[in-house]
Amino acid sequence: MPNKDNLITELESNYQHSVENNNLVAARFPGLFFILMSLAVACAIEIHGSSFHLGIIIYTILFGLFAVLYWYSNKLLLKRAWLYFIIQGSLVYISGFFMGIYPLSLITLYPLLLSQTMGLIGQRKRYYVIFILLLFCSSSLVLVDMDIIVSYSAVALPNMIVLIAYARIFFNQVNAKIRSERLLGELEVAYKEVQRLTLHNERQRMARDLHDTLAQGLVGLKMQLDATKGYLALDNKDKATELIDTAITRVSESLAEARHVIDDMRSHTNISFSQQAEDQLNNFEMTTGIRYFLENELNEDVSTSVAEQSLRILSECLTNTAKHAKADTVWVHIYKEKNNMNLEIKDDGIGFQAMNKLGRKGHYGLLGIQERVRSLDGDIRIISKEGTGTEIIITIPLEGAR
Numbered sequence: 001m002p003n004k005d006n007l008i009t010e011l012e013s014n015y016q017h018s019v020e021n022n023n024l025v026a027a028r029f030p031g032l033f034f035i036l037m038s039l040a041v042a043c044a045i046e047i048h049g050s051s052f053h054l055g056i057i058i059y060t061i062l063f064g065l066f067a068v069l070y071w072y073s074n075k076l077l078l079k080r081a082w083l084y085f086i087i088q089g090s091l092v093y094i095s096g097f098f099m100g101i102y103p104l105s106l107i108t109l110y111p112l113l114l115s116q117t118m119g120l121i122g123q124r125k126r127y128y129v130i131f132i133l134l135l136f137c138s139s140s141l142v143l144v145d146m147d148i149i150v151s152y153s154a155v156a157l158p159n160m161i162v163l164i165a166y167a168r169i170f171f172n173q174v175n176a177k178i179r180s181e182r183l184l185g186e187l188e189v190a191y192k193e194v195q196r197l198t199l200h201n202e203r204q205r206m207a208r209d210l211h212d213t214l215a216q217g218l219v220g221l222k223m224q225l226d227a228t229k230g231y232l233a234l235d236n237k238d239k240a241t242e243l244i245d246t247a248i249t250r251v252s253e254s255l256a257e258a259r260h261v262i263d264d265m266r267s268h269t270n271i272s273f274s275q276q277a278e279d280q281l282n283n284f285e286m287t288t289g290i291r292y293f294l295e296n297e298l299n300e301d302v303s304t305s306v307a308e309q310s311l312r313i314l315s316e317c318l319t320n321t322a323k324h325a326k327a328d329t330v331w332v333h334i335y336k337e338k339n340n341m342n343l344e345i346k347d348d349g350i351g352f353q354a355m356n357k358l359g360r361k362g363h364y365g366l367l368g369i370q371e372r373v374r375s376l377d378g379d380i381r382i383i384s385k386e387g388t389g390t391e392i393i394i395t396i397p398l399e400g401a402r
Contacts (some may be wrong), residue, residue: 021074021078022174022175022178023119023120023171023174023175024073024074024077024116024119025074026170026171026174027115027116027119027167027170027171027174028070028071028073028074030170031070031112031116032067032070032071034108034112035063035066035067035070035109035112036067038063038104038105038108038109039059039060039063041104041108042059042063042095042099042104042105043056043059043060045099045102045104058095058098059095059098059099059105062091062094062095062098062105063095063105065091066088066091066092066095066109069084069087069088069091070088070112070116073116077116077120081120081124081128082131085113085128085131085132088109088113089110089113089131089132089135089139091109092105092106092109092110092113092135092139093106093135093139093143095109096139096143097143102144102148102152103139103140103143103144106136106139106140106143106144106156107152107155107156107159108159110132110135110136110139110160111156111159111160111163111164112163113132114129114132114133114136114160114163114164114167115163115164115166115167116167117129117132118164118167118168118171119167119171119174136156136160140152140156201375204371218254221247221250221251221254224243224244224246224247224250225243225247227243228240228243228244228247231243253287272301273298273301273302273306273307273310273311274296274298274334276307276311277294277296277310277311277314277332277334278294278296280311280314280315280318281294281318281330281332284318284322284330287322288322290321290322290327290328290329290330290347291328291329291330292329292330292331292332293329293330293331293332294332294334295331295332295333295334295335296334296335297333297334297335297336298334298335298336298341299336300336300398302341302398303398303399305376306341306376306396306397306398306399309372309375309376309396310341310343310376310396312372313343313369313372313373313394314332314343314345316368316369316372317345317369317392318330318345320366320369321345321347321349321390324349324352325347325349325350325351325389325390326349326350327347327348327349327350327389328348329347329348330345330346330347331344331345331346331347332344332345332346333346336398337395339397339398339399340395340396340397340398341395341396341397341398342393342394342395342396343393343394343395343396344391344392344393344394345391345392345394346389346390346391346392347389347390347391348389349389349390350386350387350389351384351385351386351387351388351389351390352384352385352386352390353384353385353386366382369392373394373396376396376397377396377397378394378395378396378397379394379395380392380393380394380395381393381394
């Protein structure tokens with residue numbers, strides 16, 4: 001198994017090489033343009049000062065070699081940087097030697113090499129800078145006449161400063177663009193992951209909804225039809241007819257619950273959470289005949305995610321009451337406490353042993369409620385005993401899940 005420190009070092013090295021390669025590739029076109037402009041000026045000086053134009057041929061060859069190496073610098077610098085700078089420095093010196101008393105290539109190409117080092121990363125960059133500066137100074141002392149050294153320096157030094165400053169700005173922009181593209185790529189990956197998780201959560205929610213409506217209704221219908229088949233086999237038509245009527249009623253109830261779930265899935269952006277909760281309780285009373293008393297002390301808007309999940313939690317609690325509690329009345333209390341919304345649902349039904357019911361495999365109704373509360377970073381308490389009714393106390397942060 002590879003050492004962790006070695007792996008980190010390798011990753012950092014790969015990242016460094018990637019940045020340097022991108023910098024050098026991005027700098028090829030502006031650098032090549034600068035080389036061609038320098039060659040054009042050198043040729044113009046040669047034509048103006050001499051009738052013999054052999055220098056133009058020599059400059060073109062030397063500048064051409066320099067330009068070719070510069071174009072492939074992203075490959076050469078990352079593998080043989082010292083060899084690259086030695087060869088390029090030699091080409092600049094030779095071209096300056098053939099230029100006579102005013103070696104223009106020293107003023108233009110050495111600063112270009114210096115600016116190229118700005119695209120490198122790490123400690124080695126300073127050594128390359130020192131090496132190129134030494135080449136520039138020694139070449140200038142050898143090739144430049146002392147009578148014009150002041151005017152030469154007045155041109156060379158500002159040119160060098162401008163090129164280095166331009167290179168720093170240019171490479172910063174290149175790196176910023178690369179970082180932006182990488183961040184956009186990471187955001188795209190994160191967005192796809194959010195979509196995947198959203199789809200997964202939506203499937204879980206639909207599974208809970210189907211369990212609370214169609215699944216349980218179909219299970220009850222199957223049991224009633226099986227019993228009807230048995231009574232028909234015993235020629236007990238009256239009991240069979242009674243079970244069929246019950247089954248028809250159960251199918252109607254299941255359809256009503258399914259429609260109710262579909263309605264809850266729809267958006268209610270123009271209706272407040274309090275109004276939606278009251279509408280839900282009105283529908284519950286009309287569908288089941290169980291009375292309700294609502295005490296709503298929540299006087300502020302609730303975020304869409306908290307409202308939707310809270311309404312589904314309320315719906316599942318009421319559905320469980322209608323199916324299992326045999327209650328006559330339900331009390332609902334909604335209020336704010338600190339930065340939380342409290343939702344209390346209490347009935348006067350038969351109750352149950354809460355711990356036994358929660359631990360029972362396949363009891364998806366209460367599990368569905370717990371999952372929704374947990375998705376909002378909320379807390380749930382269930383207080384119930386057989387014969388004493390049930391009270392469910394739910395606390396949900398108003399800002400939703402963190």
